[in-house]
Amino acid sequence: MFVPALLICVVLRAFSAQAKVADDFDSKDFFYEKTEPEGMDQNAKKISQILSGAGPYYATLYSVHHRIPLYSAYRFDSECFTDSGRISYWHLEPQLSNHQQEISMVRETQGYKNAYKENQAISDDYSETGYDRGHLNPNSFQCREGRRSTFTLTNAAPMDACFNRNQWAKWEKTLRIFLRDTLTSDGGSATAYIVTGTVPDPNLRIPQSEISEEPERVTVPSHIWTAVCYKHNEDNSKSFSFGYMGENKPEGSINLMSVSNLNTQIKNLYGQRSEINIFVDDCFHDNNKLDQVKVKFQKSINQQIKEKQGDQIMSSDMQNTYVALKRAADGNVVSEKKFKVSQMTIKLAFDSIITYYNAVKDLKISAGSACLITRVKPLVRSDFRKRDVSGVSDAVECLLVPERHMTAADGSPCSSFSDSRYSCRCTIDGEIKSCCSTPCLYQDNVNSYRCYSGQTQIECSPQYSLVTYKGEQCLDDHPCATYGEDYYWCNKISGGWDYCSPPLWRSKAINGKYCRSDHACAKYGSGHMWCYTDDEGSYADCCTSDDCYSAVNGKTCRSNHKCGYHGEDYLWCYTDYEDNWHYCCKSCW
Structure with missing residues (x-):
């Protein structure tokens, strides 16, 4: 009876080992909602990472064809505070070669x-x-045996040495600090689910034929x-997600984005039709925390740059300006640009107000810098998604400056200023006003500018221009802002004040034409909102945005009555449930 029992045990053990690699993950606890990413290679092997019979410590989807992991899924261990504890050896996974082998990874030896x-x-x-051998699940995110388990070749992919040790290392460190601080502020009542992955390059493999008798075995990503999913255990309003991606090359840039955007980019890089869902x-994703995450990440990365350069560093404002210029020079920000540098006065030129807007939003978040418009040509757009019809390279020029921090949310200068986790307060002649803890950015869902004052989102006035709507120059210390009014204005160099064209780059007239680039939709002292639609003086009533719910004079269409013709020969919509209506600017029916 003993021998059959032994045989049964061996058979069961073999089947158990096979399930851990080939069929399914041994544990789904490393995945948000216990659901693994969708859309990846269905032929890849699923590895539950086990060391010395303990674990699993994380999960890996491994491509035997490429001999690299497609992703590793893991959770952040907030008890890990240091990078110490690296080991000098790596492990291999026996079950990839023989399902009847031990379920634990083994130390790499020549025989193995x-x-x-x-x-x-x-x-x-x-x-x-x-x-x-670049870790996907970073060793610094785990402790004790969990840290040792990350040193397996099934958790490593070829990363360019410069990229891995500089750019990617900074982002790993920043992520660790960010998650640790966020978990601490939430009393540890949350779980951070993380997935780190690769995009295999079918045209690049190592080792190179010049240095190996067995060349091109491993695909280089x-x-x-x-991708990060931060799930609060008690308050879903504190939950959020984000992702980032970098090019695996010496000067490869890394960009932070929403998870949905990351899904799309991975899908496009894979060149596949099926969707990716991490x-x-x-x-x-709809908790709108992405901008806050970007600000915190960039502050941490800038601080690492400052610490690395030590005494050679410039002033903090100059450092931010330098980082902003470097990012603007990166081809990922704008496709066409021109730089004029003179005595540390940096001017940028853009081919349209749209490219200006997109680049400046990135610079505000990534480098804490504003780019104040000094000149704008009165160009006309035929479509928001197209460039200005002139196609000139310097349609908009702006001056790169550090964002003014001692200001209220409406742009007014503060006599005293305090910013805490809970609120930002600015004192002006004895009056207390709210100020911004995060950059003032346009929010599509409310068609206006918003920032966070501590933990509260408030309306704000961005720093964006030194030119009035008539083309006159503002005082350098008084750029266009609302300053407590319901319109944008500035004090002029020539004396007096005047209105500014508001930073509403998508404003549109009721005749279907976009407002001129230097004359966005506003009242400009009249009783209704209007704008010029060409350079011949034609004008019309307008909407502040080109979406389906914006009506004239700042009104909003009823949620169940989008802008359209509705049987008339003009665009209109109901703006309340008492049958009041207004003209609008985009046909959505």
Whole structure:
């Protein structure tokens, strides 16, 4: 009776080992809502990462064809505070070669290399290639045995050494600090689900033929990405998600984005039709926390740059301006640009008000800088998604400056200023006003500018221009803002004051034409909102946005009655439930 029992145990053990790699993950606890990412290679192997019989510590989807992981899914361990504890050796996964092998990873030895290298990478594949064995699940995010378990070749992909040790390392450190601080502020009552993955480049493999007798075994990723889902255990309003992706090359840039945008970019890079879904419903993507995350990330990264450069660093304002210029020079910000640098006065030129708007939003978040318009040509757009019809390279010129921090949310200068986790307060001649803790950015869902004052979102006036709507120059210390009024204005160099064209780049007239780039929809002292629609003096009533619910004079169409003709020969919509109506600017029926 003993022998049959032993045989049964062996058979059961073999089946158990097979399930841990080939069929399904042993534990779904590493995935948000216990749901693994969708749309990845269905032929890839699912590995529950086990070390010394303990675990699993995280989950990996591994491509035998590419010999790299497509992703590793893990949770952040907030008890890990240091980078110490690295080990000098790596592990291999026996089950990728033989499902009846041990379920635990094994330490890499020459014997194991020869036995298992057919289906997975070995350290020799990386030797003298210029690529690191780059962790997907970072060792610094785990503690004790969990940290040791990250040193397996099934959790590593070829990362350019410069990219891995500089750009990616900074972002890993920033993510660790950000999650640790956020978890601490929430009393540990949350879980951070993280997925880090690769985009295999079908045209690049290592080792190179010049240095190896077994060349081109391992695919090099073109991009590395990370997605984060922060799930609060008690208050879903505190839950959020975001992602970032970087090019795997020496000067590869990394960009932070929404999870839905990351899904789309991965899909496009894979060149596939099927959708990519990293998290269920993109994990609270509608909580609008992305801008706050961007600000905190950039502050941390800038601080790391400052610490690295030490005494050689410029002033903080000059450092922010330098970072902004470097980012603007990066091709990922704008496709066409021109720089004029003279005595640290930096001017940027853009081919349209739209490219200006998109670039400046990024610079506000990434470098804490504003770019104040000094000149704008009166160009006309035929469509918001197209460039200005003139196609000139300097349609908008702006002066790159540090954002003014000692100001109220309406742009007024403060005599005293305090900013805490809970609120931002500005004192002006004894009056207390709210101020911004985060950049003042346009919010599409409310068609106006918003920032956070501590934890509260408030209306704000951005720093954006030094030119009035008539083209006259504002005082340098008094750029266009609302300053407590319901319109934008500034004090002029020539004396007196005048209205400014508001920063409403999508404003549109009731005749269907977009407002001129230097004359957005506003009252300009009259009793109704209007704008010029060409350079010949034609004007019309207008809406502040080109969406389906914006009506003239700042009104909003009823939620169940989008802008349209509705049987008339003009655009209109109901603006309340008492049958009051107004003209509007876009046909959505």
